[in-house]
Amino acid sequence: xxxxxxIDYTPxxxxxxSVAITLAQLxxxxxxxxxxxxxxxxxxxxRRCRVIPRVSFIQLIEKSNRPGVNIAKVALGLVxxxxxxxxxxxxxxxxxxxxxxxxxxxxxGTTPIFGILGRFEEKQPKGDKKDVEVELCPRTALSRMIRxxxxxxxxxxxxxxxxxxxxxxxxxxxxxxxxxxxxxxxxMLNGSREAMILEDIADSLQDSGIKIELFHPEAAPGxxxxxxxxxxxxxxxxxxxxTREIIVNVAAKHGVHATFAPRPFMNSPGTSTxxxxxxxxxxxxxxxxKIPNELSLLEKGFLAGVLDHLPAIAAITLPIPxxxxxxxxxxWSGGTYVxxxxxxxxxxxxxxxxxxxxxxxxxxxxxxxxxxxxxxLAAMLGAAMTRMKMINEGSxxxxxxxxxxxKQAAIMTEEExxxxxxxxxxxxxxxxxxxxxxxxxxxxxxxxxxLVDAFLSVNKTLEDALMQDKTEDDQLKRxxxxx
Numbered sequence: 001x002x003x004x005x006x007i008d009y010t011p012x013x014x015x016x017x018s019v020a021i022t023l024a025q026l027x028x029x030x031x032x033x034x035x036x037x038x039x040x041x042x043x044x045x046x047r048r049c050r051v052i053p054r055v056s057f058i059q060l061i062e063k064s065n066r067p068g069v070n071i072a073k074v075a076l077g078l079v080x081x082x083x084x085x086x087x088x089x090x091x092x093x094x095x096x097x098x099x100x101x102x103x104x105x106x107x108x109g110t111t112p113i114f115g116i117l118g119r120f121e122e123k124q125p126k127g128d129k130k131d132v133e134v135e136l137c138p139r140t141a142l143s144r145m146i147r148x149x150x151x152x153x154x155x156x157x158x159x160x161x162x163x164x165x166x167x168x169x170x171x172x173x174x175x176x177x178x179x180x181x182x183x184x185x186x187x188m189l190n191g192s193r194e195a196m197i198l199e200d201i202a203d204s205l206q207d208s209g210i211k212i213e214l215f216h217p218e219a220a221p222g223x224x225x226x227x228x229x230x231x232x233x234x235x236x237x238x239x240x241x242x243t244r245e246i247i248v249n250v251a252a253k254h255g256v257h258a259t260f261a262p263r264p265f266m267n268s269p270g271t272s273t274x275x276x277x278x279x280x281x282x283x284x285x286x287x288x289x290k291i292p293n294e295l296s297l298l299e300k301g302f303l304a305g306v307l308d309h310l311p312a313i314a315a316i317t318l319p320i321p322x323x324x325x326x327x328x329x330x331x332w333s334g335g336t337y338v339x340x341x342x343x344x345x346x347x348x349x350x351x352x353x354x355x356x357x358x359x360x361x362x363x364x365x366x367x368x369x370x371x372x373x374x375x376x377l378a379a380m381l382g383a384a385m386t387r388m389k390m391i392n393e394g395s396x397x398x399x400x401x402x403x404x405x406x407k408q409a410a411i412m413t414e415e416e417x418x419x420x421x422x423x424x425x426x427x428x429x430x431x432x433x434x435x436x437x438x439x440x441x442x443x444x445x446x447x448x449x450x451l452v453d454a455f456l457s458v459n460k461t462l463e464d465a466l467m468q469d470k471t472e473d474d475q476l477k478r479x480x481x482x483x
Contacts, residue, residue: 004292006359009230011156011280019209021102026114027058030104036114037105038069038097041138041241042076043458045319045372045483050095054114061097068094068121076120076136077458084461086454093120093134101238107204107250115208115245117238119143135450138374139234145381145446146233153388154283155298158361159236159377160213160229162274163243164369166222166264167194168257172477174264176222177256187217187224193254198224201250208246210239219332220268230278233381237373240273244369259480260369262326270326270333273369275377276352277302278361288391290357298388301397303340303349303362305387306380310338310348310366312440314426315433316379317367319459320466322479324429326368329410334365337417338424341404348426351403366426370483375455382446430463 021030036057038050050069052060061067070092077087097118105115120137122129133140149155167177178194180187188195198215205212211229218225226247231239244260251258263270279302281288288298295303306313318327329335334348340362341347342354350363367376387397401421404412409422417423427433434456437443444452466482469475 004356004358006353006356008358009158009278011158011232014158014230014232019103020100021104021114023058023061023099023102026054026102030114033104033112033114035109036116037108038095039115039117039241039245040071040075040095040120041372041374042078043138043372043375043455044079044462045370047241047245048075057097057114061099066094066096066121068096068118071095071120076454079458079461079465082461082465084454084458086457092123094123094132095119096121098139101235103209103242104207105204105242105246106207107200107246107253109249112207115242117241135448136454138372138378139237141447141451142234142237142374142378142381145378145385149381149385149388150282153298153301153385153392154281154285155302155388156280156282157233157381158230158278158280159233160227160231160276161236161240161243161373162225162227162272162276163240163247163260164218164223164225164271164273165247165258165260166220166271166480167197167224167251168222168259168480171257171259171480173473174476174480176220176265179221180217182219183216185217193256194222194224197251197254197256200254201226201247204246204250205243208242210243210246218269218271220265220271223268223271230276233377234374237377240373257480259483261476261480261483262320262322262368262370264476264480266325269331271369272326272333272365273367273371273373275364275367275380276361277364277380278359285391290360292355292357295351297391297397299360300399301388301391302384304397304399305384306349306364307338307340307401308387309379309383309440309443311424311427311433312437312443313379313383314366315430315437315459316455317371317376318427318433319430319462320370321430321463322466323368323370324427327366327426329408335408335410336426336428337409337422338426339401339404339409339420339422341406344404344406344408346408346410347404379443379447383443386442386446430459434459 073091077084101117120134121132213227215226340349
């Protein structure tokens with residue numbers, strides 16, 4: 001009997017279903033939409049934007065040799081109005097719209113708007129450089145990593161995200177809109193405020209061309225989860241930015257505050273952004289063919305690379321002190337040991353649908369919603385590339401860490417962990433995570449030392465800002481309002 005299950009997504013089928021809006025459509029079809037929001041996301045994972053009237057945006061694209069808006073270079077080094085070390089209020093970047101990211105966004109304004117992301121460029125080449133690429137740009141970093149993986153590893157990826165969030169009626173004190181059990185239908189009763197908000201969010205996302213796989217009440221007070229469909233890594237990160245923007249705006253329209261803070265309620269599980277990633281061979285290699293119940297060589301390479309560098313990756317994917325209130329053992333967060341396991345939610349990486357090659361994927365559980373999605377995926381793909389490229393070089397890939405199976409690493413004996421190669425732990429604080437990233441020379445080289453140094457500087461400044469209040473209540477208020 002055939003027990004395979006799940007939808008067969010491939011990069012080709014996903015690309016064919018793209019819903020990007022063209023400039024021609026913006027000009028002639030959607031003429032009632034008045035404004036374009038040009039977004040970027042900084043190292044603190046703050047969504048920032050410029051709002052451009054539609055007519056002015058068309059003029060900018062068609063009449064300029066290099067369409068873009070001027071953004072102060074210090075923008076990537078700001079935490080509120082605090083300037084991180086290494087940045088100064090001098091100089092400007094050109095922020096260039098990427099028309100492939102153009103979407104109609106519903107639920108963000110009083111009427112639909114256009115949303116678009118872009119890339120930071122120098123106004124002219126610096127020093128000996130012949131191009132205008134800005135290494136500090138997170139979206140550019142992800143684009144570069146995708147190209148490098150394709151050229152050195154003959155691999156592509158599909159990425160889908162679980163977006164967890166909590167609806168609050170108050171931020172001081174922090175009060176959830178509703179208290180319910182995990183997946184309980186009582187969390188969305190007909191006519192309730194929370195049901196209306198969730199349906200409004202779901203309708204807005206789908207009207208914006210963002211595919212929803214499902215949504216449901218989660219385990220923490222006021223917590224819900226929306227799962228969006230697989231896309232290429234860049235499109236997935238872009239869609240996650242739009243998803244969060246829609247969630248917070250629709251919630252605000254209904255008079256509540258949506259927070260993505262990692263763990264506002266310490267007696268409940270936390271809030272995360274699990275990434276589901278499938279690996280696809282573009283060279284039709286026999287050893288990379290997917291079969292039931294056995295990882296292909298390419299899938300092993302991805303897993304080995306991410307696990308090798310996971311203690312350093314955490315600086316980017318678990319970037320703030322509150323991240324480590326969620327990332328603990330025994331709370332379904334993936335735990336504190338560098339591990340993977342088939343259908344094991346207490347492992348850093350859960351392998352799911354192992355018997356169904358066409359829907360098999362990794363659920364990366366070491367990410368929360370305070371992480372910049374473009375930078376997080378760049379770090380993960382870059383780490384994976386360090387081992388996947390060995391396949392193209394004719395080498396084998398060995399998994400030093402074995403499947404954790406049905407047991408949590410935290411409750412294994414020391415001998416059991418050692419037998420499975422589970423010998424390292426994730427960092428237990430953001431300070432330790434930053435130290436791990438500094439020491440991981442291979443990952444720093446892949447990401448670029450200029451980018452890593454800038455991120456670490458901003459991240460330390462962010463930590464100081466988030467922890468400046470003297471009481472836990474004030475720190476929590478600041479956290480849920482920031483994220």
